[in-house]
Amino acid sequence: MRVLIAPDCFGGTLTAREAADAIATGWREAKPDDVVTQRPLADGGPGFVDVLHAALNGDIRYITVTGPLGEPVEARWLSVHTASLDGDSPDSASPVVDSPNAGGRRVAYIESAEACGLHLIPAELRPQSCETATTRGVGELIRAAAVDNDVIYIGLGGSGTTDGGAGMLAALSGASAHDDAVVDTDTDDGVVDLTGTSLVVASDVENPLLGPHGAARTFGPQKGASPEAVERLEAKLAAMDVLKPVADISGAGAAGGLGAALLSLGATVTSGAGLVRELTGLDAALDDADVVVTGEGSFDWQSLRGKLITAVASGAAERGIPCVAVAGQVSVGRREMGAAGVQEAYSVSEHVGSVQKAMAEARASLVETARHVANQWSR
Known part of the structure; x- marks a missing residue:
């Protein structure tokens, strides 16, 4: 599969570049034959x-x-x-x-x-x-x-x-x-x-x-x-x-x-x-992807009001490819995320057992969660 990794920063723990690298590492460990492309993004905030x-x-x-x-x-x-x-x-x-x-x-x-x-x-x-x-x-x-x-x-x-x-x-x-x-x-x-x-x-x-x-x-x-x-x-x-x-x-x-x-x-x-989507050539990267993984520190109702995840999900929906979100914490309901174009969301803190561990061992926790996501979505 051709996998596009396009997250925002995970506030207070990982930059967008670090988050993208952690997700890509976990995915490759689980599915080494997949072609993984990293495209760290931002929405106007840090990064x-x-x-x-x-x-x-x-x-x-x-x-x-x-x-x-x-x-x-x-x-x-x-x-x-x-x-x-x-x-x-x-x-x-x-x-x-x-x-x-x-x-x-x-x-x-x-x-x-x-x-x-x-x-x-x-x-x-x-x-x-x-x-x-x-x-x-x-x-x-x-x-x-x-x-x-x-x-x-x-x-x-x-x-x-x-x-x-x-x-x-x-x-x-x-x-x-x-x-x-x-x-x-x-x-x-x-x-x-x-x-x-x-x-x-x-x-x-x-x-x-x-x-x-x-x-x-x-x-x-x-x-x-x-x-x-x-x-x-x-x-x-x-x-x-x-x-x-x-x-x-x-x-x-x-x-x-x-x-x-x-x-x-x-x-x-x-x-x-939207500006970062245009200037970083995100659409061209989406054209070559079979699935896109995005994410940020907290996927909540504010994420649905102009933040990065919705921009990435919108681009994926335009191409009929699935968009998966990985976040430190997830509080958006399935119906709301579906309306925004996100097929599934994974909480790092839930996956590793606690918010404290997810923040204290940010990279390792994200790598571990990404391995799980890869096993779910790579076909």
Whole structure:
């Protein structure tokens, strides 16, 4: 069989590349005659820059920015010179990479988690930081990328912040770190010049800013927020006048409201998973596959709202090939996963006996689960 391995990262344990290698290892151990192809992916969250760098080459740039707790952190973005093709829209990026001296556009890919990711906040500090963590470093990344890029894609996902993008807006407006909460984007004083630069949000979710499926109530608890803190965060986001016109747009709630802040600057929104699917040539890989295995840390209801698994499953369904998901934990019902195009899902933690073992021995547990999956699906 021709097997395509196309997972996202397993948050907190394995990168997408490491997860793909572990699944491929387990599959080959069980079925050594199968042809296994690895295609690690991302949906805008952690791994966005690494996955696109592997597909597009380009130049990785480094900069020290303000981290979510206010301390300096080293962050990266990817700069790619794309070929100018007839019919290209000004906010699209062709996966065809051209010579740096030829015509075309400079396109930057920023991973917001590099500057405000949950992984940058120690677990014991999250109950306190959930209400104060800042996206200021994302604004600093955008300022740097805007110097020599025509289009900037900002991948959203995996954030440890729920500040509605106030920190990012403050950095772009030139406000001091102490003014994050009172940034006024109606003034032009000190605002970085983004004229001629297209901003595109590559979101990993479709959530609006407010309400039961919004930034605070959906993602706040994952970032350490208590029920009381969640309500304070909801009220804070609702009070930000600059976000009100865009609050209901799909993706506004991504990365703790960072999506809404970018929309308020005129950014357009695209599916992060769809963008990666296009730029990494996933469809061509699917054309050559008999079965595809995807996965992520937790396959839950949020996975069905614009995350990577649904993008991979959709591509598989278009070709009439089965899509199987392997995840650290699985809480999606069979009917829901079937509607999304996933034939079967396997929980690593259930297979090895506990969540603790699945996380402590992440690679070995995933290899073992993949062997089981191969025995079930390789014919």
